Amino acid sequence: MLHTLKLLLTPTMTISRPCSSYVSRMRYLMKLKEDDEVCRGALQSGSLFLYHKLAPLLQKNKNGIYQMPAIKTSEVQGILEKLGKDKQLVDESVLIGCTEENEAQFSLDLGEIEQSEVEQLCGGVFVDLRKAFFLLRAHEAPLVAKGQALLRWHQSHKFCSATGQPTFRNQSGSQRVCHSSGFTYYPMMAPVVIVLVSDGNRCLLGRQATFPPGMYSALAGFCDMGETVEETVHREIAEEVGLEVQSLQYSGSQHWPFPQSSFMVACHATVNPDKTEVSVDKVELDDARWFTLEEVTEALQRKKPPRNPKGEPPTFWVPPSYAIANRLISEWAQQQQLKLKRS
Ligand SMILES: NC(=O)C1=CN([C@@H]2O[C@H](COP(=O)(O)OP(=O)(O)OC[C@H]3O[C@@H](n4cnc5c(N)ncnc54)[C@H](OP(=O)(O)O)[C@@H]3O)[C@@H](O)[C@H]2O)C=CC1
Numbered sequence: 001m002l003h004t005l006k007l008l009l010t011p012t013m014t015i016s017r018p019c020s021s022y023v024s025r026m027r028y029l030m031k032l033k034e035d036d037e038v039c040r041g042a043l044q045s046g047s048l049f050l051y052h053k054l055a056p057l058l059q060k061n062k063n064g065i066y067q068m069p070a071i072k073t074s075e076v077q078g079i080l081e082k083l084g085k086d087k088q089l090v091d092e093s094v095l096i097g098c099t100e101e102n103e104a105q106f107s108l109d110l111g112e113i114e115q116s117e118v119e120q121l122c123g124g125v126f127v128d129l130r131k132a133f134f135l136l137r138a139h140e141a142p143l144v145a146k147g148q149a150l151l152r153w154h155q156s157h158k159f160c161s162a163t164g165q166p167t168f169r170n171q172s173g174s175q176r177v178c179h180s181s182g183f184t185y186y187p188m189m190a191p192v193v194i195v196l197v198s199d200g201n202r203c204l205l206g207r208q209a210t211f212p213p214g215m216y217s218a219l220a221g222f223c224d225m226g227e228t229v230e231e232t233v234h235r236e237i238a239e240e241v242g243l244e245v246q247s248l249q250y251s252g253s254q255h256w257p258f259p260q261s262s263f264m265v266a267c268h269a270t271v272n273p274d275k276t277e278v279s280v281d282k283v284e285l286d287d288a289r290w291f292t293l294e295e296v297t298e299a300l301q302r303k304k305p306p307r308n309p310k311g312e313p314p315t316f317w318v319p320p321s322y323a324i325a326n327r328l329i330s331e332w333a334q335q336q337q338l339k340l341k342r343s
């Protein structure tokens, strides 16, 4: 049965694409990761998101909204030919997903080509990823981050760490192999906990010296080898602000591309309301303090870094909506408002 399927999915044939369910899309993507020939065929009929030195290409539509354009592979090959480049460059694309109609989507970095030439022919601009996050609509941010993270991983894993020999990727880019050691390398994310601590009435937010002025966020920290998420939460809160977590509730997760790929596990935590004195670890944090519901509600309404009159202390604001920290802070504010309504 599997053999028959393989024969049917030759690169020159188009896979029949009736309205796809989630399961069929996932199975299709699995197939593309496993079978280089099928993936090559999907690349030819699919589309590409372009990057230049890891900065994604954005286009502004006629309504002034920025989008990350998906450009047909054949079109990109045409652009490469116009620029006198080898159209086989598209083979360096990495698979990042597929549309509801099972059209495969890839990302490709054209960093070796003059940036302005590509921008001119594509009718867009390459924008730093952090800036792109602010410009794109929230649902596009995960895709642009995933594309960049995979390209970055390939760029920094060209050699085997055991033998120093080159590693070779499969067509989809889901792995790299060292033929000398036989090691297979997979794209990795570093697990990180992000925690919104509450004492029942206030929430605790901190800022690192590198944050923009006035921005406070939920506390975060990398998981140590061998730790559970629960253990990391307890340790990080003890280390960074000197408090003991009493209870913990999972909220959600997010892939975070900065500075390298992290897997953010977001939780709400409570501490004993009689033991809330904060002792900040000044190596990790510039400041950490308790905020009231009123302060947090106002900060959530400030969409962008607020402008400050010279000499005034910076206005308090929180990370934008694409960051999972914002979700934790919004959830806490909603819970507090509900509590107030009920009392
Ligand atoms: N999406 C969101 O809403 C938010 C995301 N974040 C992200 O969470 C991440 C972790 O937060 P942060 O408070 O900095 O973490 P930590 O509190 O763990 O402190 C960072 C320090 O941990 C050490 N460290 C241990 N393991 C790693 C690793 N795998 N990669 C990098 N450093 C490591 C480094 O110290 P040393 O070099 O001394 O060993 C580093 O300076 C950051 O990448 C940040 O961007 C943070 C807040 C909001």
Ligand SMILES: [Mg+2]
Pocket: 219, 220, 221, 240, 284
């Ligand atoms: Mg931290």
